[in-house]
Amino acid sequence: MSALPAPGPTIVRRPTAEGGGDWPPGILPVLRRIYASRGVHGLEQARPRLAGLPSPDTLAGIQQATELLSDAIATGRPIQVVGDFDCDGATACAVAIRGLRMLGATHLWHAVPNRITHGYGLSPSLVDTLAQTGCATPSGLARLLVTVDHGIACHAGIAAAKARGWSVLVTDHHLPGKSLPPADVIVNPNQRDDAFPAKSLAGVGVIFYVLLGLRRHLRALGRLPDPEPDLASLLDLVAVGTVADLVPLDGHNRALVSAGLRRLRAGHGVPGLQALIDVAGRDRSRLGASDIGFAIAPRINAAGRLEDMALGIECLLCDEPGRARELAAVLDGINAERRGVQQGMVEEAEALAERCSRGLSGSLPSALCLFDADWHPGVVGLVASRLKEAMHRPVVAFAPSEPGSDQLRGSARSIPGFHIRDALAAVDAAEPGMIGKFGGHAMAAGLSLPREALPAFEAALVAHAESVIDPGLLQMELLSDGPLEACELDRRHAEALRDGGPWGQGFPEPLFDGVFEVLAWRPVGTRHLRLDLDSGAGRIAGIHFGGWNGTPPAPRIRIAYRLQPDDYRGGDAVQLVVVHREDAF
Structure with missing residues (x-):
């Protein structure tokens, strides 16, 4: 140890x-x-501009995606954007709805899974729920689902949608698994053999690029609305989702975030974001990335953690300032409740880690797995993050997927030098079938697990961590x-x-x-x-x-x-x- x-x-x-x-x-x-x-060795690198961003034409799948969307717009086919229950997913959903509307889509809906009812992403249960909702149009055409910030791991849900005769366009940025889901089109800069240089885009950045490609495609067809839509007006939302998702702020992302911050500082953000800035007590004229990360994003995220992210998306799509202020106030209240729940869970997790260290004669394993039957699944990611910072080692925190369930939801956070999504893949390869599903990035990931499998999962993860982590990585450095x-x-x-x-x-x-x-x-x-x-x-x-x-x-x-x-x-x-x-x- x-x-x-x-x-x-x-x-x-x-x-x-x-x-x-x-x-x-x-x-x-x-x-x-x-x-x-x-x-960084020059002003152009330090303060990258939008003009320096790579062309959307270099993104794999963009041509097929824009053709699918343009045909749907032309024929009046219903388009349903399926979001996710974190800030990146919420802003990506808002960008997709606002952008498609600007580009001429009229039969447009959005949906977001409920964390407790549907689980993560486009699941079969969410497809069943969607089938019972609207999207009826005079054309009678089958709907087109567009996933944002998820989809690359949603094999079963996409298969269920396809079985109903629907088309599916996946826009995602998470690392793909060994096989790709059966979607009609996938746009993900992290697909294998994709030469697109901006690999660190958040989910909101990927859908923004799809919209840029769609605008170019419609321009070539002579079917753009007049005046031509200014997609730069969406960059306030792109900035918030990018910062919130903790993707690396490389030159591409800094260009997007800088442009979005300029809009927010000038008071040109969507009413929902302006209301969230006000309710958080931040100075709009001096707004920075840290204000997004510590004040705006947590209030949006709180809806998906404790309530329903539909409320957060409604706030971001609202164009009436008074209603936006009401929604922002509700989100602020949910965030205050989330902080209380989080604090109690963090204290319990710290006590668990302390008991673990005493039981191991003052030592800790290279990775920690923590579980409590009373924890809330929407807050385990924050608990894992806090414990990771305190213990400086990878942490996976688990909670029942719903009260009394034998299925667990886990959220993992890691330290530099230990790729947590690859670690889950290694455990999955060593113990096939133990993990229900998983996905994520180098520093953050999520998974599902039967409760009885938790001891075996912990042993496998710790064994993998012990085999690959240099002990020097476990000493926190500033x-x-x-x-x-x-x-x-x-x-x-x-x-x-x-x-x-x-x-x-x-x-x-x-x-x-x-x-x-x-x-x-x-x-x-x-x-x-x-x-x-x-x-x-x-x-x-x-x-x-x-x-x-x-x-x-x-x-x-x-x-x-x-x-x-x-x-x-x-x-x-x-x-x-x-x-x-x-x-x-």
């Missing part, structure tokens, strides 16, 4: 990178250095961009760092470290710590969220921190947001 991680993370400085390249004078030297450490000089701890640098992104997965927000004298301190609430620090050129404020444990800080501390404008105090005020602190001697 691998040892427990050392108490707290280790601060490790990134290798020094030359800050050269083609930069205008306004880009500060520290920002050039940070860009260089992330492999990658620092080094120290900032005292003269750089000012508003100019803070704003340049804030606006130099969007920062996020795969393009991390700048983090610095240094040693400071503590001039004064005080607790804030029950968990946080306010600090006054000696910067070397005067006093500077610091805040350590979650940093108050009842013990006064040492007179001299080393901290990992982010430099941010202090908008609460205003003016030239800045503060250091402390991520980690340790005594300095």
Whole structure:
């Protein structure tokens, strides 16, 4: 068994990178250095533009997809967009409905599975439910289903839809399994032998590309509405779904997110997103990717976790500001309930992990599997994420698929260097038939499992993790961009760092470290710590969220921190947001 991680993370400085390249004078030297450490050497790479995105024509399946959609629009065939119950799936559904409507579709519906009733994605039970709903048109044509942010693993559901005579277009970004489902067309940049360069698109990015291809196809046919639809108006939704799904913010995704943030900051977002920004108390003019990740996306996600994502999609599709505010307020309330449920489950999971470590003489396995019969299946992903951060090892959290069920839903989160979806594939190969179904990415995945199979699954996953994980990966590291000089701890640098992104997965927000004298301190609430620090050129404020444990800080501390404008105090005020602190001697 691998040892427990050392108490707290280790601060490790990134290798020094030359800050050269083609930069205008306004880009500060520290920002050039940070860009260089992330492999960016010029303004075009640092701030990619939409014009630099690859053509939709290079995406495998795009021609067949656009022909299928254009024929459906021309003949009045009913099109039903099937979403998913996370933020990426919800925004992808909204983008599909809004975009197809802009491009001339009139017989258009959407649906989303209920987590408890239908399970994940386009399942046979969801197909049965859809068959009992509308979609009747004067043409009498069989419907066309368009999946967004799922479908690549929905073999049974797609077969059920095909058996009813429906057509199915899959748009997805998850990694495919050994075989592809029997859809009419599949658009997924992660299919084998697909040369499309933007492999990190979220589900909302994939459907946006399908719409771009459809617009080009309709233009060639002379069938575009007049005036030509501006699909860039959908980029606010694309940005939210992309950030929420934690896909790497490579150049392609940064171009999409940057354009969407510009729309949101200018007040041009859809009414539902504007209402969510307001109810979260965020400043629209300074909105960043972190505001999406920590304020907007959780409120959309909460609907799918505890209630029905149809409510979140309704908010994103709503065009009446008053109604959008009402929906946003409901989502805010559900999110508050979700936080309470999550906190209780996290505390229980931490207690389980502690008991596990005591039972193993102070050691933990390289991967953790946790289950409680009273947990909510919609929140296990958040529990797995929190435990992964605390324990710095892969975590799979399970809950009954519904109260009293013997079928479990699991959500997995991983650490860099351990591909969790491939790990599930390895377990599935070693124990055929044990896992009901699974899918996901390198860092996050989901699965279903019979309850009686949980011990065997845990043993197989731990054995696989022990065989491939270097023990050094289990020590959490905070990658620092080094120290900032005292003269750089000012508003100019803070704003340049804030606006130099969007920062996020795969393009991390700048983090610095240094040693400071503590001039004064005080607790804030029950968990946080306010600090006054000696910067070397005067006093500077610091805040350590979650940093108050009842013990006064040492007179001299080393901290990992982010430099941010202090908008609460205003003016030239800045503060250091402390991520980690340790005594300095």
